[in-house]
Amino acid sequence: MAEPSPAVEVRDASIAFPGVKALDEVSFRLLPGEVHSLMGENGAGKSTLIKALTGVYQIDSGSILVAGVESRFNGTAAAQAAGISTVYQEVNLCGNLSIGENVMLGRETRGWAGINWRRTHAEAQRALARLGLGDLDPRASLSSISIAMQQLVAISRAMVTDSKVLILDEPTSSLDANEVEVLFSVIRRLRDQGVAILFVSHFLDQVYEISDRITVLRNGGLVGEYPASELNRTDLISKMIGKDFASLKALGSNRQTAVRDRSGTPLLAATDLGRKGAINPTDLEIHAGEVVGFAGLLGAGRTELARLIAGADKSDTGTIRLKGSRAVIGSPVAGLAHGIAYSTENRREDGIIGDLSVRENIMLAVQARRGWMRRVTAKEVDQLVTTYMERFGVRPNDPDRPIRLLSGGNQQKVLLGRWLATNPDLLLLDEPTRGIDVGAKADIQETVAELAEGGMSVVFISSEVEEVVRLSERVVILKDHEKVGEVINGPEVTAESIVTIIAAESEEVAEDQANALAEEASASIDTDEATPDADAAEREGDQS
The missing domain is CATH 3.40.50.300 (P-loop containing nucleotide triphosphate hydrolases)
Structure with missing residues (x-):
């Protein structure tokens, strides 16, 4: 049986940011009627690829084809108009509105006197029924249903425009096992209706339960595309971590x-x-x-x-x-x-304060532990900063240099010095x-x-x-x-x-x-x- 043409295809796409190549000539294809999982560790390029597909980022080189036609998305509206919808980990709905209003938001049925709410809720009912959610009352408040059901309402909203591609970014992160099963039944129903589904999750069990194919990214590059049934879990992890x-x-x-x-x-x-x-x-x-x-x-x-x-x-x-x-x-x-010190995994966003100096970054935790009423003396500051810069060989050896100008390794050494200075x-x-x-x-x-x-x-x-x-x-x-x-x-x-x-x-x-x-x-x-x-x-x- 011949393989169907891709619903969406990425060819040799690259995206660069200052100092890093987030995507490096990555190719990816998503077929109608399949669930395709995108796997990789932090920094692998998953989010960047999704943002390229949804119009958040413009690719620097390469091409994106929708139903075989090359497309350029200058924003999320353009991607949606091309039939690509996304449901993110955090449900982006309005809790003060009804279920039906959320499903039809921006696409309400209108008449000569404005919005026809009866017809709008009837359309919402049909959209919900398409996903097997016909038991939901579209007039009920969104806040009256569980987070899991809100996730399904978000999918219904995404599918109102008859999207051909649905991207689900960590949709199960806040769901329990029973709720995941309900979600997966909806995903399978959409897959069987011919929708191409891109699934992103860190849960291996769920990936293997729902996926037809798996694509692995690492460090912004493509590792490979594999049928899920032919890639065992150990090999998948090896490909993700690069060993x-x-x-x-x-x-x-x-x-x-x-x-x-x-x-x-x-x-x-x-x-x-x-x-x-x-x-x-x-x-x-x-x-x-x-x-x-x-x-x-x-x-x-x-x-x-x-x-x-x-x-x-x-x-x-x-x-x-x-x-x-x-x-x-x-x-x-x-x-x-x-006496407990925690050095975060997100060095740039939650660790360093880029515009402060190396000296100030090292002393932040010491001062916080002591309290702002008991200032650390200049002599103590000089002694601690000198001690930890020399101990870890921070380069350049300039405590007054803004930490954002240091390399990642030297920033990490400064953070280590910050926490050790508290003597935890x-x-x-x-x-x-x-x-x-x-x-x-x-x-x-x-x-x-x-x-x-x-x-x-x-x-x-x-x-x-x-x-x-x-x-x-x-x-x-x-x-x-x-x-x-x-x-x-x-x-x-x-x-x-x-x-x-x-x-x-x-x-x-x-x-x-x-x-x-x-x-x-x-x-x-x-x-x-x-x-x-x-x-x-x-x-x-x-x-x-």
């Missing part, structure tokens, strides 16, 4: 050889810590001087868990105890007061080595090891699984907003074994695999402890 498992296995490890005694009171103990839509209730312990790695794909819950610990987000459930005492951490300032007990590092050169990455990894040896606890989050394995004493594995297991590091724990768990077909299977790996690693540790030191035995023999 095959032969190279992962070859990488060395700096694990500590001594087995830590975890019988004492942990520095931090979180029980049932969670936030709806972000991370399911999670138990976690972190001991003094321990490096705990969080492993999982983007969107698995790594950042969300770190933000709850640091107080950047407020938890819905659970408690935190620090050194055995209950602690309420409702803000980052409260986190600092309790627990340092949460979220993607500290992303987007920096090899030399700066090695410096930061060495610093993490040194901090742990000095007694500081570190949570290390990275999309590079081998980096997590290399640096961590214990690895916490997360998948689809859920902690599925944790393992004490050892020879059995490799990047491959961790990714195999992440790529499991379900959370239940992932948990079983994680438990099996943990038992294997624990058994190995017990064996090592039970084996006498050969040199010591020989010395004993000599003495006797």
